[in-house]
Amino acid sequence: MRVVERPTGDHRWRILRVSLGLVVVALGIAGFVGLADAASEGDGLAAFDPQLTADFVAHRRAPLSTVASAVTFLGEVPVLSILTVIAALLLRAGTRRWQPGIILIVGMLGAAGLTYGLKVLIGRHRPGADVVLGHVNHGFSFPSGHSLSSAVFFASWPACCGSRARPGSRSSSARQSRS
Incomplete structure (x- = not known):
């Protein structure tokens, strides 16, 4: 029984x-x-x-437009790509494991793929040049790649940092014995 x-x-x-x-x-x-x-x-x-x-x-005022441009810059694909690689390497150095960094990279790639697929599926056009500051992108606008990718990066990195105990350390052994 x-x-x-x-x-x-x-x-x-x-x-x-x-x-x-x-x-x-x-x-x-x-x-x-x-x-x-x-x-x-x-x-x-x-x-x-x-x-x-x-x-x-x-x-619209110049000081706020400058702040908005700076925040937008942080969500650009090249910036988030560089931050992702740096964060993955820092995770590797801090944990001596590749898994947290790979999870972060896969999450970011998933966000990019999801954004692209949904943009094509929904097909909402971007605002015209009369309201856009800077370079005008003629692709689709929804969902926001800046928002989704930034959310994934800035939520996943701290979550991946939570697994920072080194293999063989006392906190790592304690976690394994509780499982």
Whole structure:
């Protein structure tokens, strides 16, 4: 006869964390689907875009435009690519393992692929040259590659840093004995 053990407090906490994570993911997907639908049809929140854009352009000031350009620069593909490689190497140096850095790199590649695929699928055009500061890109605008890639990078890197215990160290051994 097989004895079924009751979940311990630590096990319950893990179940709760996973469950909450799944709820957050489900809500995020539902929100994204709603925004994607609105963006492709021009209704919902997307219906406010023309007026919002006109208001922002009318109140545009040089100091804020400089700040916006700097923040946008941090989300550029070349900048995030360099940051990803540096972060992956730092993770390797700190953990003596390749896995955290590879997870970060795969996450960033996944974000790039997802962004490209969704942009082609949704097909929302970018604003015209009359409202854009700097170089005008003629590709699709939704979802934002800057936002998704930045979110993946700035969320994944700290998460990968959480696994920084070196193999064979006391904290690493303690983690393995608890598993």
